[in-house]
C-alpha cells in the first residue's frame with residue numbers, strides 16, 4: 001500500500017512550513033487568493049517555496065485566475081502542483097497541462113452524487129481531483145465536511161484526495177471510512193483564521209500516518 005499523502009494547506013509563514021515538513025507532510029499548499037485569510041503574495045510565496053525541501057511538493061492554489069497572472073505566478077513561484085479551486089473549465093486545464101510540466105489538481109465542491117459524477121469531465125486534463133465540501137463563504141478553507149458516504153463505492157476516474165473540515169480529531173476516521181489516498185486540511189489546523197498551530201499540524205500528520213499504517 002502506498003504511503004499516505006498529506007497536504008497541509010494555507011501556510012503563510014516560514015515557521016508553519018517548517019512545522020508541516022517536520023511533521024511529515026508530503027505536500028504544502030500556498031493560497032494566492034486575496035479574499036482568503038491565508039493569502040500570500042507572489043513574492044512571499046516564492047520565498048516560502050524556497051524553504052521547502054525537495055521531497056515535499058509545493059502546491060499553489062488559485063481561484064479563476066486569468067492566464068497572464070497565472071503564467072507570471074508559475075514563473076515566479078515554480079510550484080510542483082497547481083491546484084485550481086474555482087470554476088475553471090477542462091479546456092483551461094488541458095492548455096495548462098500542454099504548456100507546462102506541472103501536476104494539475106482540480107478541486108471539486110461535492111454536495112451530492114451528481115456533483116461527484118460531474119467531476120469526471122476533468123478525467124483527461126487533471127492529474128488529481130480534490131473533493132471538498134461545496135458552499136461556504138470562500139471557495140475553500142471553510143472547515144466544512146462533505147458527506148463521506150458519497151465516496152463509498154464511487155468509481156474514481158483519477159487519483160484523488162479528500163478535503164473539507166478535516167483535523168486531528170477526524171482524519172483517521174476519514175481515511176478508514178473513505179480510503180482517501182491523500183488528505184488535505186487547512187482551517188482545522190489553525191488557532192485563528194490564517195494562523196497555523198504547529199501542534200495541530202503535528203497531530204494531524206501523526207493521526208493520518210497511523211491510520212494508513214493500520215489499514216495496510
Ligand SMILES: O=C(O)c1ccccc1NCC(=O)[C@H](O)[C@H](O)COP(=O)(O)O
Nearest residue numbers: 009036140141142143164165185186187
Ligand atoms: O484555504 C483557503 O483560504 C482557500 C481559499 C480559496 C480557495 C481555496 C482555499 N483552500 C483550499 C484548500 O485546499 C483547503 O485545504 C480545503 O478547502 C480544505 O479546507 P478546510 O475545510 O479549512 O480544511
